[in-house]
Amino acid sequence: MTTANNSSVKRVLVVGSWAKEQISIENLSGNPKVEIFSYMDTRNPGIIPQVKGYHIGSFKDIHSIVRYAKEQEIDLVIITTASPLSMGLVDALEAGRILTFGPVRLAARLESDKEFTRRLLQKYMPSAVPQFEVFEDTRSAIEYAEKLNWQVAVKPIGLTEGLGVRVFGEQLKDENDVKEYIRQVINNRIGGSARVIIEEKLEGEEFTVQCFVHGKYILSTPAVQDFKKLLPGERGPNTASMGSYSQQGHLLPFMEEEDYEKALEIIRETLEGFQKETGKTCSGFLYGQFMLTASGVKLIEYNFRPGDPEWINTIMILKNNLLDIIMGLFQGEEQELYFENQATVCKYVVPEGYPERLDLNLDVNLNEEAIRKIQGLKYYYSCGLDNKGKLNVGTERGIAFVARAPTIEEANERVERAISLVDGEFYYRKDIGTKDLIDSKVEHVNRLRRSR
Ligand code: AMP
Ligand code: GLY
Numbered sequence: 001m002t003t004a005n006n007s008s009v010k011r012v013l014v015v016g017s018w019a020k021e022q023i024s025i026e027n028l029s030g031n032p033k034v035e036i037f038s039y040m041d042t043r044n045p046g047i048i049p050q051v052k053g054y055h056i057g058s059f060k061d062i063h064s065i066v067r068y069a070k071e072q073e074i075d076l077v078i079i080t081t082a083s084p085l086s087m088g089l090v091d092a093l094e095a096g097r098i099l100t101f102g103p104v105r106l107a108a109r110l111e112s113d114k115e116f117t118r119r120l121l122q123k124y125m126p127s128a129v130p131q132f133e134v135f136e137d138t139r140s141a142i143e144y145a146e147k148l149n150w151q152v153a154v155k156p157i158g159l160t161e162g163l164g165v166r167v168f169g170e171q172l173k174d175e176n177d178v179k180e181y182i183r184q185v186i187n188n189r190i191g192g193s194a195r196v197i198i199e200e201k202l203e204g205e206e207f208t209v210q211c212f213v214h215g216k217y218i219l220s221t222p223a224v225q226d227f228k229k230l231l232p233g234e235r236g237p238n239t240a241s242m243g244s245y246s247q248q249g250h251l252l253p254f255m256e257e258e259d260y261e262k263a264l265e266i267i268r269e270t271l272e273g274f275q276k277e278t279g280k281t282c283s284g285f286l287y288g289q290f291m292l293t294a295s296g297v298k299l300i301e302y303n304f305r306p307g308d309p310e311w312i313n314t315i316m317i318l319k320n321n322l323l324d325i326i327m328g329l330f331q332g333e334e335q336e337l338y339f340e341n342q343a344t345v346c347k348y349v350v351p352e353g354y355p356e357r358l359d360l361n362l363d364v365n366l367n368e369e370a371i372r373k374i375q376g377l378k379y380y381y382s383c384g385l386d387n388k389g390k391l392n393v394g395t396e397r398g399i400a401f402v403a404r405a406p407t408i409e410e411a412n413e414r415v416e417r418a419i420s421l422v423d424g425e426f427y428y429r430k431d432i433g434t435k436d437l438i439d440s441k442v443e444h445v446n447r448l449r450r451s452r
Helices: 019-028 062-071 089-095 105-112 114-124 138-147 175-187 257-278 310-317 322-330 368-372 408-420 435-450
Strands: 011-015 035-040 053-056 076-079 099-101 132-135 152-156 196-200 204-214 217-220 225-231 235-246 283-293 296-303 343-349 377-382 398-405
Touching (some): 035 062, 076 322, 089 099, 105 257, 105 296, 138 196, 257 283, 377 408
Parallel strands (some): 011 076, 035 053
Antiparallel strands (some): 132 196, 152 196, 377 398
16 A cells, blocks of 8 residues: 655645536535546536636446556545446555555455355344345346345346346336246346345435445445435336435434444454455445344445445535545544534436436526525536537536535525526426425334344
8 A cells, every 4th residue: 555644745636527526626625725627427517616626437447547547646636436446456556656545456356246245244243134135046036036026126246337127016026027027137147147145125215324444444434315216206217316315413314323323333343254254454435334123223235436326415414524534544643523513405407308318408597696696505516518518417416415404404495596596407306305205214214123
């Protein structure tokens, strides 16, 4: 591991193109002594004015990223996007003696290889893993799904841009759908291998806990709940997420302290287990997605990058500077994260037709001056400018509007006020952050707790 001290870092490169990168760069800009550079795969109009320099290129071209970091004499690279990690970007940067915050290729397996992570946790914390088996043979996979009464999630092993997992009762309507998708995953090698995970379908409320990790150091951030379905009532197709909320403190309205502690214990056990098994330590932003079920907290998956939008809720109330946190971790300092005691709500404005169609233009007029007057409200771009200078969502989403306020409802009112000032044709989820939605989550978990 290449090291440096805080004051020797003058030039920082952020690898990633979306709203979570824009808000990270805004936070980093709070340190006037550093110059910030960006490597993006799209021309994000929120990032361009904030950085000293930027390069547009593919995230899969790790040589291009390393070359840009060398050309710009970067002192620290922060990687917040997933795709180059499993290709060994961190390993390549470190081999070039460039200090990097992100997981080496082996550690990125916690995200990119669901079988590896499930088996690791089965050994180190079995209570956190749903019942599952991995199959290469279609017939045995189907037999196992039948044994679980078709109440299953069918998962490819590798990365699928968040679209590979299908769940009975959601994307899989009946047992024929289950059988057909098992065949597709194996025959078409979805996720990169001719293997499939069949897993017990869990019922509960999902929540996200994100941490900064480096060796034995784990710094956790408040829990956030995100909403992946396009339509209210968790209906319609999956999206990259339509929005998210957090409440004051670090819990969600349906959580108890022990649920948060359990999620942290799962993260700790995973990282310790990983080190025991591989002899390597992990470094980077670890995103844990959990489900609170009648039989406790279970791990759904890890990403080795911040969540979008969950990272936006988090940085919106973070008082520390990201550079101080990361350099503190490299130097092995004991440190604490400080957050404003505020709730947050974030909602994505997307083009009509998303996500069935991508590469759409988002033709909106933001009324920026009026929106800037709303207290505690910001917006960030998960889209880029096309050749004609129009906003285009590419494979991404749109614009994230986020507010902080003493309560979730007040934060929601601020976001609603901002979106009411946007002219044009667009879609967003009105229900995220409303009292009705939050009450329904609390009621759901109360029912699960009573059934224990
Ligand atoms: P993943 O790509 O593993 O995050 O899965 C995508 C989504 O599928 C998650 O956000 C969950 O909503 C759902 N999911 C994954 N595993 C299960 C499971 N075992 N039971 C029910 N839903 C699941
Ligand atoms: N919010 C979902 C994700 O970042 O993957």
